[in-house]
Amino acid sequence: MPFRIHILAVALVLTAGSAVAQQRIATLDDTALAAQACNVCHGSQSYLSPTMPPIRGVDATTLYTALIELKTDKRPSTIMGRISRGYSDEQLKALADYLSKN
Amino acid sequence: MTKTSFSRRNVLAGLGATAGLLAAPHIASAQASAGRVVVIGGGFGGATAARYVKLFSPDTDVVLVERDATYITCPFSNYVLAGIRDLNSITHRRDPLRQRFGVRLVRGEATAVDTNARSVKLKDGASLPYDRLVVAPGIELNYAGVPGWSEQAANTVMPHAWKAGPQTVLLRKQLEAMADGGTVIIAPPANPFRCPPGPYERVSMIAWYLKNHKPKSKILVLDAKDAFSKQGLFMAGWESQYPGMITWIAGKDGGKVESVDPKGMTVTAGFGKEKGAVINVIPPQTAGRIALDAGLAEANGWCAVDPASFASRKAQNVYVLGDASIAGAMPKSGTAANSQAKVVAANIAASLRGVTAPTAVYHNTCYSLVTPDYGISVSDTYRPGPQGVAVVPNSGGVSPARAEAAQRKAEANYTMGWYAGIIADTFG
Ligand SMILES: Cc1cc2nc3c(=O)[nH]c(=O)nc-3n(C[C@H](O)[C@H](O)[C@H](O)COP(=O)(O)OP(=O)(O)OC[C@H]3O[C@@H](n4cnc5c(N)ncnc54)[C@H](O)[C@@H]3O)c2cc1C
Numbered sequence: 001m002p003f004r005i006h007i008l009a010v011a012l013v014l015t016a017g018s019a020v021a022q023q024r025i026a027t028l029d030d031t032a033l034a035a036q037a038c039n040v041c042h043g044s045q046s047y048l049s050p051t052m053p054p055i056r057g058v059d060a061t062t063l064y065t066a067l068i069e070l071k072t073d074k075r076p077s078t079i080m081g082r083i084s085r086g087y088s089d090e091q092l093k094a095l096a097d098y099l100s101k102n
Numbered sequence: 103m104t105k106t107s108f109s110r111r112n113v114l115a116g117l118g119a120t121a122g123l124l125a126a127p128h129i130a131s132a133q134a135s136a137g138r139v140v141v142i143g144g145g146f147g148g149a150t151a152a153r154y155v156k157l158f159s160p161d162t163d164v165v166l167v168e169r170d171a172t173y174i175t176c177p178f179s180n181y182v183l184a185g186i187r188d189l190n191s192i193t194h195r196r197d198p199l200r201q202r203f204g205v206r207l208v209r210g211e212a213t214a215v216d217t218n219a220r221s222v223k224l225k226d227g228a229s230l231p232y233d234r235l236v237v238a239p240g241i242e243l244n245y246a247g248v249p250g251w252s253e254q255a256a257n258t259v260m261p262h263a264w265k266a267g268p269q270t271v272l273l274r275k276q277l278e279a280m281a282d283g284g285t286v287i288i289a290p291p292a293n294p295f296r297c298p299p300g301p302y303e304r305v306s307m308i309a310w311y312l313k314n315h316k317p318k319s320k321i322l323v324l325d326a327k328d329a330f331s332k333q334g335l336f337m338a339g340w341e342s343q344y345p346g347m348i349t350w351i352a353g354k355d356g357g358k359v360e361s362v363d364p365k366g367m368t369v370t371a372g373f374g375k376e377k378g379a380v381i382n383v384i385p386p387q388t389a390g391r392i393a394l395d396a397g398l399a400e401a402n403g404w405c406a407v408d409p410a411s412f413a414s415r416k417a418q419n420v421y422v423l424g425d426a427s428i429a430g431a432m433p434k435s436g437t438a439a440n441s442q443a444k445v446v447a448a449n450i451a452a453s454l455r456g457v458t459a460p461t462a463v464y465h466n467t468c469y470s471l472v473t474p475d476y477g478i479s480v481s482d483t484y485r486p487g488p489q490g491v492a493v494v495p496n497s498g499g500v501s502p503a504r505a506e507a508a509q510r511k512a513e514a515n516y517t518m519g520w521y522a523g524i525i526a527d528t529f530g
Contacts, residue, residue, distance in 0.1 A: 083497070085483075
């Protein structure tokens with residue numbers, strides 16, 4: 001049950017006067033680590049990509065459905081089909097849940 | 103995902119003095135208590151590692167040592183050669199790492215590492231103690247690897263432009279100065295080297311410039327290899343976009359460069375001698391000098407690591423990542439370095455607290471432009487395996503061989519989004 005294990009309660013809080021970064025890692029487990037890869041193209045809470053669809057905070061079912069459809073070539077894509085085939089359905093479900101909340 | 107071996111009891115025990123952070127997450131990060139991490143090198147690998155250690159473990163003191171004031175990315179430097187980007191647009195500052203994440207930035211050159219005493223020596227005499235060290239110095243160019251060539255020749259007449267900056271500008275100026283009808287020679291090295299698709303994207307981008315400005319010119323690729331990354335896609339792209347302009351000669355067909363003459367501007371390869379108006383020598387490479395000097399490299403010049411964590415095989419409490427490492431199936435790319443850095447950061451955060459780290463998963467996507475509207479990619483997901491980092495079976499791969507112009511255009515758009523995204527993810 002990796003989602004229940006709170007490893008590091010992290011809020012990025014810096015010294016007085018500096019901006020507070022918005023990205024939060026509530027837990028550091030397999031899913032939280034895997035999800036950081038998505039930031040490179042899709043961005044994080046503090047950065048939105050100009051050309052890729054946002055995925056953070058999107059409803060978990062919507063994300064999971066999209067990932068499975070990409071994985072099975074039901075939904076056309078450039079690279080997300082190739083990427084989603086790197087994960088089991090359970091891993092994609094966990095990633096969708098994580099991204100919807102973080 | 104697999105169950106982690108983290109447990110609440112472990113974590114709380116491991117947190118020790120910082121356990122209060124759980125209850126009061128707004129404790130200032132200046133109160134360093136969860137170890138000292140030094141990172142050598144503020145490129146894609148090192149900057150990401152510094153940032154993500156702070157993200158996963160904000161009370162850790164993170165020092166990033168970097169010799170250059172700004173970072174000029176190799177990604178998109180080929181577009182500077184094509185004239186579709188300028189150097190300014192690929193030059194980035196690291197200040198957000200300090201301002202937004204609390205990373206301490208130290209400008210200087212690391213000259214030695216004492217892995218027993220756990221300290222890093224800087225050129226100015228200072229020394230930085232560490233509990234965990236990240237070594238991410240990128241590559242060192244082997245000038246002696248190409249007979250007749252030298253650092254001086256590279257800086258004046260036969261640039262490598264394999265580290266972005268003045269050499270990128272020099273190569274661009276040479277292309278601009280060249281007469282229509284000249285031959286541009288590009289000589290990529292044998293594997294392994296930084297950015298396997300890079301030389302061929304460079305061929306494409308120089309072809310784009312020549313097609314639009316000097317259409318009678320030719321490009322001759324003298325390769326040390328018999329095959330290259332995304333070869334089918336590149337070659338089909340060259341045929342359709344630049345017919346008759348590009349000749350690629352494989353190593354087995356005499357393409358391997360045997361020597362160069364910077365004075366006569368000639369290259370001697372297995373098949374004979376060729377004169378070039380512009381000659382771009384991409385030499386063999388090793389891990390960055392500090393990794394060699396610190397005794398972290400194997401005889402082949404690259405650093406062996408544990409595929410599950412990128413911990414050095416040669417020294418305790420040291421991690422080597424990015425181009426300098428031997429990363430199994432992963433290519434030497436900025437995206438790969440960024441991905442490895444997150445695994446390293448998670449391992450460091452966990453090890454400083456005495457708990458087990460999450461399971462590693464790595465990712466790489468390399469986009470290349472054949473024209474500004476024609477993008478292709480290779481993308482893979484990787485996991486640690488017994489033989490090193492390996493591609494997850496039945497996943498990943500390259501863009502389809504046959505695709506509508508719209509798909510190529512979409513990948514070109516995504517190339518732009520990827521760049522903006524990785525810069526934001528790496529430097530803040
Ligand atoms: C033409 C070209 C195109 C490319 N395109 C792409 C692309 O589209 N996508 C992609 O993912 N990758 C691309 N790459 C590859 C990418 O640039 C590298 O893989 C990436 O930079 C590796 O990151 P790194 O952190 O290992 O090393 P680097 O980015 O080289 O960073 C190393 C840093 O360490 C510093 N340093 C070294 N030694 C010391 C020392 N002793 N003390 C202090 N500081 C030190 C250096 O100044 C440098 O800033 C391309 C490369 C080239 C050449």
